[in-house]
Amino acid sequence: MELTTLRQRLDEFYQQVSGVILSRQHPVTGLLPASTAINSHGNYTDAWVRDNVYSILAVWGLGLAYRKLDESQGRTYELEQSVVKLMRGLLFAMMQQAHKVERFKERQDPLEALHAKYHTGTAAVVVGDSEWGHLQLDATSLYLLMLAQMTASGLQIIFTQDEVNFVQNLVYYIGRAYRTPDYGIWERGNKINHGKPELNASSVGMAKAALEAMKGLNPVSYTHL
Numbered sequence: 001m002e003l004t005t006l007r008q009r010l011d012e013f014y015q016q017v018s019g020v021i022l023s024r025q026h027p028v029t030g031l032l033p034a035s036t037a038i039n040s041h042g043n044y045t046d047a048w049v050r051d052n053v054y055s056i057l058a059v060w061g062l063g064l065a066y067r068k069l070d071e072s073q074g075r076t077y078e079l080e081q082s083v084v085k086l087m088r089g090l091l092f093a094m095m096q097q098a099h100k101v102e103r104f105k106e107r108q109d110p111l112e113a114l115h116a117k118y119h120t121g122t123a124a125v126v127v128g129d130s131e132w133g134h135l136q137l138d139a140t141s142l143y144l145l146m147l148a149q150m151t152a153s154g155l156q157i158i159f160t161q162d163e164v165n166f167v168q169n170l171v172y173y174i175g176r177a178y179r180t181p182d183y184g185i186w187e188r189g190n191k192i193n194h195g196k197p198e199l200n201a202s203s204v205g206m207a208k209a210a211l212e213a214m215k216g217l218n219p220v221s222y223t224h225l
Contacts, residue, residue, distance in 0.1 A: 007069060013062055014075060021055055022082055026120050029092070030085030032056070033120045047120040049090060050139040050185070053146050056086045060150060080155055087150065087157045090143060093123035094170070095162075101169050108180050110135040110197055114173070116187065133183030135197060141174050141206040148213035158219040171214055177207035 025032055026047075034051045035044035063079030094101075097114050104112040113135035119126050147167070151157060158164055184200030 010062065010065055010069070013065075014079075017058055017062055017079075021059060025082060025086065026089075029121060029123045030082070030087075030089035031093075031118065031120045031123060032086065034117075045120060046117045046126050047089075047093075047123075048117045048139075049094075049114075050116070050136065050142060052086055052090060053139075053142050056083050057146070059083050060146075060153075060155075064153065083150065084155055084157055087143075087147060087155075089123055090118075091157070091163065091166070093118040094140075094143075095166050096123070097125075098166055098169070101166075101173050105169070105172050108176065110182070113182075114140060116183075133187045133195070133197070135180075135182040136184060136187065136203070137174050137177045137180065137182045138185055138200065138203040138206040140170060141177065141203070141210040144170055144174065144210040145206065145213050147219070148210070148217050151217065151219050156220070164219055167214075167219055171211065174207045174210060177204050 021032065024036070029047075031047035032052050032055050033045040034048050037044050059079050060083045063076055063083065066076040066079065069076075094114055100112045100114060103109070104114075110133075111129045113129075115125050115127075115129075116132060116134045116136045116139055117126060118124060144167070147157060158167060179199070181197035181199050182203050183197050184203050188195055
């Protein structure tokens with residue numbers, strides 16, 4: 001593909017990403033609402049961990065594509081920093097619940113799980129521990145998997161030793177996924193919505209991928225130890 005044609009295609013994708021995703025990214029927290037809808041089914045303006053990570057992959061991928069151009073008109077930096085902002089927004093939200101991670105490591109109590117969603121504008125909790133199926137190990141694993149891959153691509157998301165320590169704790173948090181029943185991607189146990197956690201293949205598989213990606217990774221220097 002000729003360079004001019006490639007640039008035009010990327011510019012088209014940039015307009016789509018800007019209009020659909022980045023226009024909805026919160027300017028303070030960097031988080032994305034799952035939707036702008038508030039209807040009879042509920043309020044979907046909160047930021048789900050899983051939805052945020054999947055959504056920002058389009059931005060990250062486009063930023064990688066722009067890297068291949070000699071002149072990207074600053075779009076590479078803009079896109080990559082939007083990714084960093086979202087990933088750090090999720091990190092900030094989860095670090096406010098660091099005490100829960102410590103307790104969960106001891107007894108794997110679903111009520112001690114990291115929350116599955118946060119307030120888009122403040123990164124604060126939005127529902128109580130028992131009011132949602134928060135224990136979703138696939139969501140935490142997805143965050144770690146993409147944190148590892150984004151770091152390996154050259155993005156600096158983790159800045160301090162406290163953040164490094166927390167990420168290490170998240171690795172311990174998902175380390176027993178193979179025998180920890182969770183609410184999984186359905187958020188209610190399974191698609192029958194019976195409200196009881198069970199072993200989910202999707203959670204176990206995502207945890208395995210995350211653990212392999214994180215093995216030996218130095219999150220502050222883009223290298224594997």
